Amino acid sequence: MAHADLEVLIQRWSDGGYAVDMRFRTADGQADTELALNVPIKLDLAALLERSNDPQAYGRTLTGMFFADQRLLNAFLRVRGFVEGADIPLRLRMRLDPEAPELHAVRWESFSDPDRNEPIARGELVMLSRYLDSANLGRIVVPPRDELKALVAVVSPRDLAKFKLQPFDGDAEADRVRKALGDIPAATLVSGPGQPPVSLNAICDALRFGYGIFYLVCHGVLRDGQPMLCLEGEDGGAAWVAGDELARKIADLS
Structure with a gap:
């Protein structure tokens, strides 16, 4: 529309x-x-x-x-x-x-x-x-809509209560995003029992498959002006990752 x-x-x-x-x-x-x-x-x-x-x-x-x-x-x-x-x-x-x-x-x-x-x-x-503006002068090519695909990550580490944070309903959040995306196909990484941890490495590995849209749902804080994202470590517990680090990792994939 x-x-x-x-x-x-x-x-x-x-x-x-x-x-x-x-x-x-x-x-x-x-x-x-x-x-x-x-x-x-x-x-x-x-x-x-x-x-x-x-x-x-x-x-x-x-x-x-x-x-x-x-x-x-x-x-x-x-x-x-x-x-x-x-x-x-x-x-x-x-x-x-x-x-x-x-x-x-x-x-x-x-x-x-x-x-x-x-x-x-x-x-x-x-x-x-x-x-957000970027200092990167590289050309950004947006594919046609019928070639777009999305990666949706919903991250709820198992020990959020330690930080007085509430877990997300991962399936419900993912369903809302799919509905908003309409006919754009979406793959998901969702925290939960029996699921692999949604870690920084897992996200970057998935993004290698050429997703044009990345939608992340997670808790975050500002520490001394630096955004920190609450992802999962390899043990499923909270792993705080700087927003800049995630951005650099994604940039390195291109």
């Missing part, structure tokens, strides 16, 4: 403040509209941290900070009105400054609609994702 695209770029300025650009592309890809450029926002990270155990309060606070400038509010409402009138889904891309790790710690997924007081990405018509 065709979709419109709203890119939200957030950058940190040299003075420690932040600025937002918004760019909108219609579903046919024929027109790009710059809705906002270098609009300053103030993010009170301490206030967000205080509300980290209350998802609704966190979302309301973050939304209020982001849309405090009327230009950003008007831009979003303009896009929302357009996609709802055209009855098309919206892909909302959060493009965060790679040199500002504090931005990556913000729970952008809790973003709320500014005047409806509900999470923006809760429904099926808004697809929110984080977008």
Whole structure:
């Protein structure tokens, strides 16, 4: 299904403040509209941290900070009105400054609609994702859809309780992804009794078979600004892997 695209770029300025650009592309890809450029926002990270155990309060606070400038509010409402009138889904891309790790710690997924007081990405018509730039100049070739295939990994180490984390329902998570992928075939690596551990090596070995899509479900934390992923070790217990290490391993496969 065709979709419109709203890119939200957030950058940190040299003075420690932040600025937002918004760019909108219609579903046919024929027109790009710059809705906002270098609009300053103030993010009170301490206030967000205080509300980290209350998802609704966190979302309301973050939304209020982001849309405090009327230009950003008007831009979003303009896009929302357009996609709802055209009855098309919206892909909302959060493009965060790679040199500002504090931005990556913000729970952008809790973003709320500014005047409806509900999470923006809760429904099926808004697809929110984080977008990372890459310094790699290598050419990326996306195969035709009928040649795409996906690898889905759902990781629940047996000792998650030690970290006060809940296990995933691996089969249910995998089924949801298959449904979302539609006619794109998917192979799965799912933690569970009698299953091989979903380790870093197991993931990389599977990816050698040319999957164009990799979908990973696992727990993660930020340690000193570094994303850490909770995969399985060879014994089925938790093995914390740096996000950068996983990215490097995948890059080495190409």
